[in-house]
Amino acid sequence: MIKLLRTSEGPVVDSRGNFFLLDNSWDELICADDAPTLIEGLLRTARRVPEPSDDSLLAPIGTQEIWAAGVTYMRSRVARMEESQSAGGGDFYDRVYAASRPELFFKAPASRAVGPDDRVRIRRDSKWNVPEPELTLVVNPHGSIVGYTIGNDMSSRDIEGENPLYLPQAKCYDGSCAIGPAVLLAGEPLPKTTEIQIEILRDAEPAFAGATSLSQMKRDPRELVEYLFRETSFPSGCYLLTGTGIVPPDSFTLDHGDEIRITIEPIGTLRNVVE
Numbered sequence: 001m002i003k004l005l006r007t008s009e010g011p012v013v014d015s016r017g018n019f020f021l022l023d024n025s026w027d028e029l030i031c032a033d034d035a036p037t038l039i040e041g042l043l044r045t046a047r048r049v050p051e052p053s054d055d056s057l058l059a060p061i062g063t064q065e066i067w068a069a070g071v072t073y074m075r076s077r078v079a080r081m082e083e084s085q086s087a088g089g090g091d092f093y094d095r096v097y098a099a100s101r102p103e104l105f106f107k108a109p110a111s112r113a114v115g116p117d118d119r120v121r122i123r124r125d126s127k128w129n130v131p132e133p134e135l136t137l138v139v140n141p142h143g144s145i146v147g148y149t150i151g152n153d154m155s156s157r158d159i160e161g162e163n164p165l166y167l168p169q170a171k172c173y174d175g176s177c178a179i180g181p182a183v184l185l186a187g188e189p190l191p192k193t194t195e196i197q198i199e200i201l202r203d204a205e206p207a208f209a210g211a212t213s214l215s216q217m218k219r220d221p222r223e224l225v226e227y228l229f230r231e232t233s234f235p236s237g238c239y240l241l242t243g244t245g246i247v248p249p250d251s252f253t254l255d256h257g258d259e260i261r262i263t264i265e266p267i268g269t270l271r272n273v274v275e
Contacts, residue, residue: 001016001184001186001266002014002015002036002039002040002184002185003182003183003184003185003267003268004029004039004060004147004182004183004185005019005052005057005060005181005182006026006057006058006059006060006061006115007052007056007057007058008056008058009021010022010023010024011024011025011026011029012049012052013039013042013043013046014051014182015043018048019048019049019050019051019052020042020043020046020047020048020049021046021047021048021049022039022042022046024042025062026060026061026062027062027063027064027236027237030062030064030138030140030146030147030183030236030237031140031141031236031237032140032146033140033142033144034187035140035146035147035185036146036185036186036187039185054116054117054181054271055117057115057116057117057180057181057182058115059110059113059114059115059116059118059178059179059180060115060149060179060180060181060182060183061110061113061179061239062110062236063110063236064110064138064234064236064237064238064239065106065108065109065110065234065238065239066106066107066108066109066110066113066136066151066177066179066238066239066240066241067104067105067106067107067228067238067239067240067241068104068105068106068107068134068151068153068171068240068241068243069102069103069104069219069224069240069241069242069243070096070102070103070104070105070243071093071096071097071102071103071243072102072217072218072219072224072242072243072245073212073216073217073218073243073244073245074097074216074218074245076243076244076245076247082250092164093164097218101227102219102223102224102227104224104227104228105167105168105171106168106172107153107171107172107176107177107241108172108176108177112172112174112175112176112177113177113178113179114175114177114178114179114272115178115179115180115181116178116180116181116270116271116272117271117272117273118178118272119175119272119273119274119275120152120154120175120176120177120178120260120272120273120274120275121154121173121174121175121176121274121275122154122156122254122256122274122275123156123159123169123173125159126156126158126159126170127158127253128156128157128158128161128253129154129155129156129157129253129254130154130155130157130247130248130252130253130254131152131153131154131155131198131200131254131260131262132152132153132154132155132241132243132244132246132247133150133151133152133196133197133198133244133246133262134150134151134152134153134196134241134242134243134244135148135150135151135190135194135196135214135221135241135242135264136148136149136150136151136179136239136240136241136242137221137224137225137239137240137242138183138237138239139225139228139229139234139237139238139239139240140237141233141234141235141236141237143225143226143229144187145187145189145221145222145225146185146186146187146237147183147184147185147186148183148184148186148190148264148267149179149180149182149183149184149239149267150179150180150181150262150263150264150267150268150269150270151177151178151179151239151241151270152177152178152179152260152262152270152272153171153176153177153241153244154171154175154176154177154178155170155171155176156169156170156171157170175275178260178270178272179239179270180268180270181267181268181269181270181271182267182268184266184267189221189222190214191214192213192214192215193213193214193215194213194214194264194265195211195212195213195263195264195265196211196212196213196214196245196246196262196263196264197209197210197211197262197263197264198210198211198246198260198261198262198263199260199261199263200248200254200258200259200260200261201258201259201261202255202257202258202259203257207252207258208248208252210246210248211246212245212246213245216245217242217243217245219242219243221240221242224240224242225240228240254274255274256274256275257273257274258273258274259271259272259273259274260272260273260274
């Protein structure tokens with residue numbers, strides 16, 4: 001198992017608990033036809049380093065764009081229908097869930113993505129905000145999935161619920177996307193039994209917790225990538241959040257200072273605090 005971490009000194013490889021600093025750029029590694037094989041070869045001459053501290057890790061991304069898929073879980077379908085019912089959008093999301101074409105939207109450029117232990121934000125003009133824990137695909141320029149990381153798709157539910165056309169404002173703003181803590185390099189799909197867990201702490205006390213598994217996702221990750229690449233090119237590859245199956249109750253909204261922990265084994269835990 002190989003994980004790829006990003007630090008201020010450069011990419012660091014975690015190979016079974018041993019850490020190696022690479023001279024290559026992040027984009028060079030992600031864009032490789034066979035990233036795991038390339039990195040295995042680089043480890044022969046790479047310099048061994050101590051394990052990076054949590055506060056030294058950066059968002060594991062280079063110049064890639066971040067995209068997202070919506071309504072890929074039944075729980076997300078139900079939540080979206082409920083929040084948009086008064087705006088006439090209930091049937092809208094039901095049809096998306098059942099359609100052959102998935103919902104895909106642009107989430108963030110790399111410059112707007114924050115990493116582990118960094119701060120995510122909630123909009124000042126929104127009163128109902130939630131995190132969305134998502135398995136995130138790391139895709140090379142040829143449309144091949146080369147790895148996986150964890151994504152937090154911060155969302156303003158009241159803005160999107162007011163009108164589905166407001167989705168970009170509900171989803172795309174400064175501090176609206178976190179990824180990390182590492183990229184798990186794997187050419188094979190993750191098992192359907194893989195769990196996604198979230199815990200939100202408020203004043204060091206549990207405020208919400210939930211879990212789901214990839215078996216609950218309606219769409220195949222490769223299908224999502226195929227649609228994304230149909231008429232769009234990604235010279236540096238891209239990242240694709242695959243949707244959420246965990247939605248807090250309607251009575252819950254994030255507050256400043258909340259701590260969000262999202263865990264997907266064997267990737268790790270992505271921790272962020274709300275600014």
